[in-house]
Amino acid sequence: MPRSRTFGVLAGTIGAATIAIALTGCVPNKASADAEAISVTLNDEKCTVSTATAPSGAVTFQVTNTGTDVNEFEVLADDKLRIAGEKENVGPGTTVNYVVQLAEGSYYTACKKGMVGSPTSLTKFSVTKGKDTTTSASESKQVSQAVTNYISYVKDQSGQLLTATQAFAKAYEAGDDAAARTQYPAARAFYERIEPTAEQFGDIDPAIDLREADLEAGQNWTGWHRIEKDLWAPAGFTPSDSAGRKVLGDQLVADTQKLYDLVYAKNFSLTIDQISNGAIGLMEEVSRSKITGEEETFSHTDLWDFQANVEGAQVAYGIVRDIAEGKGANGKKVVAQLDTEFAAITTLLDQYKSGDGYVSYAELSTSQVKELSDEVNALSEPLSQLTSIIVK
Numbered sequence: 001m002p003r004s005r006t007f008g009v010l011a012g013t014i015g016a017a018t019i020a021i022a023l024t025g026c027v028p029n030k031a032s033a034d035a036e037a038i039s040v041t042l043n044d045e046k047c048t049v050s051t052a053t054a055p056s057g058a059v060t061f062q063v064t065n066t067g068t069d070v071n072e073f074e075v076l077a078d079d080k081l082r083i084a085g086e087k088e089n090v091g092p093g094t095t096v097n098y099v100v101q102l103a104e105g106s107y108y109t110a111c112k113k114g115m116v117g118s119p120t121s122l123t124k125f126s127v128t129k130g131k132d133t134t135t136s137a138s139e140s141k142q143v144s145q146a147v148t149n150y151i152s153y154v155k156d157q158s159g160q161l162l163t164a165t166q167a168f169a170k171a172y173e174a175g176d177d178a179a180a181r182t183q184y185p186a187a188r189a190f191y192e193r194i195e196p197t198a199e200q201f202g203d204i205d206p207a208i209d210l211r212e213a214d215l216e217a218g219q220n221w222t223g224w225h226r227i228e229k230d231l232w233a234p235a236g237f238t239p240s241d242s243a244g245r246k247v248l249g250d251q252l253v254a255d256t257q258k259l260y261d262l263v264y265a266k267n268f269s270l271t272i273d274q275i276s277n278g279a280i281g282l283m284e285e286v287s288r289s290k291i292t293g294e295e296e297t298f299s300h301t302d303l304w305d306f307q308a309n310v311e312g313a314q315v316a317y318g319i320v321r322d323i324a325e326g327k328g329a330n331g332k333k334v335v336a337q338l339d340t341e342f343a344a345i346t347t348l349l350d351q352y353k354s355g356d357g358y359v360s361y362a363e364l365s366t367s368q369v370k371e372l373s374d375e376v377n378a379l380s381e382p383l384s385q386l387t388s389i390i391v392k
Contacts, residue, residue: 037062037097040109042071042090046121047111055130056104058273058391063087064095070288072112074119075100080108083200085277088115089284099387101273102127116214139323143272146319150275151268153315154194158263161190165256169249172227175242181231185296185304185357188224192305193312195285196278197270201262207255212297222251225297232298272320276387279316282309283380291373293361303358306372307349313383314342323390331389337382345375 037060039050044067063073069092075085084107085100104127110119164187171179191198191208199205206214208223215221227248230239240248262268289295290306317338325335348371352359364372 036060040064040073041066042073042111042113043067044069044113047071047073047109048121049109049123049125052124053126053128054102056102056127057130058099058388059102059127060388061087061098061100062095063090063098065090065092067113068092069114072115073098074110074112075102075125076108076110076119076122078106078108080119080122081202083202085273086199088281089288096384097388098277099273099391100277101271101391104129117216139326142323142326146275146323147270147272150316150319151270153319154197154270155263157190157194158260161187161194162253162256162260164190166253169253172231173242173245173249175245177231180227181299184224184228184231184299185301188301189304189308189311191224192285192308193282193315195309195312196274196281197263198259199281200274201259204255204259204262208252208259211295213294222248223255224252227252228296228298234298272323273387273391275316276320276390279313279320279386280380280383282313282316283376283383285309287373287376287380291369291376293369296361300360300362301358302361303349303352307358310342310345310349314346317342317383317386320386320390324386327389327392330385334382334385334389338379338386341375341379341382345379348372348375 038054040061040063041048042063042065049061061073061075065071071090073087073090074083076082077084084102085098087096087098090096107125107127108122109125110122112119164183168180168183168187171183195205195209198208206223209225210221210223211225212221212229229237230245230248233239286306286309290302290309293300293302295305296302321335321338324331349358352364
């Protein structure tokens with residue numbers, strides 16, 4: 001989802017010191033030199049791509065942010081709407097490698113300072129026919145099966161999301177706040193597990209999951225977090241009346257139905273790099289918002305989202321794991337690291353379970369947040385290598 005340029009204020013024992021610890025502990029990895037990488041420079045005014053063409057196949061962009069704000073690099077289809085690939089959360093002073101599988105055709109590159117608003121610096125980018133590469137029949141079958149399995153997972157989660165959202169909206173619209181508060185984090189988990197897929201559909205993610213801090217002037221605020229503010233109303237805020245609740249609840253269900261319909265459309269498809277990049281993106285979501293407590297500003301149910309992001313990343317990784325392991329010594333090494341770190345972060349999160357869910361994020365101490373942050377970093381480092389391993 002779009003990210004704010006500033007971080008929200010945390011409640012309870014988590015204050016500014018916690019945010020500082022989390023941010024210093026969650027810096028994207030520096031990219032190693034790559035002779036084949038296309039250089040991309042982001043700053044506060046524009047983004048510049050070193051070449052306007054590349055051969056089809058796995059294309060590596062080495063993205064450097066020389067500006068003062070977090071930025072995002074995008075590769076858009078020729079209609080300038082569909083996202084062929086995006087690298088979010090590129091922090092100031094950071095260089096990262098981003099690998100995306102591109103077929104022959106016309107595209108646009110763009111950037112999005114602050115990760116909000118419309119893409120800027122739209123520039124034509126042409127992908128020409130690349131060299132023929134020989135892929136064994138067994139590997140091709142592996143890739144095809146992996147994509148099929150992941151699409152099935154996305155459909156399953158979107159179906160459960162729709163059902164859970166309908167029940168949640170019914171309770172919210174009826175004014176049953178106790179039931180709605182209970183259902184809120186559990187229903188959102190289905191969305192958090194597949195958020196990178198939802199983000200491919202343009203306006204769907206902002207409509208469903210936009211936070212108040214990301215609102216642009218004059219923008220209509222809808223979705224989960226608008227309703228969250230009603231259910232956990234801060235001091236001085238007047239929650240929506242019954243008519244307003246019906247509008248918000250019905251809109252959330254309608255937007256979730258749109259997502260469901262898009263995922264179940266006959267032409268819906270994914271590529272193997274979108275699956276692995278989705279796993280990477282989910283952990284970036286954790287490091288940029290969940291670990292700071294800014295995602296659930298009013299409810300403080302961030303640990304539910306944290307867990308769902310980890311689960312979604314682990315499913316995506318598990319689906320491509322055998323492909324990565326078959327890519328030589330480095331593939332085996334990264335797989336071993338990921339197996340260890342996914343187990344470690346699951347064990348750590350289990351410490352904060354309470355009943356069927358998790359404790360309020362506001363209850364965590366500074367040292368506990370730091371421990372979570374360190375484990376996110378330990379997992380993110382090998383995970384950042386996954387796409388480059390499986391597509392080359």
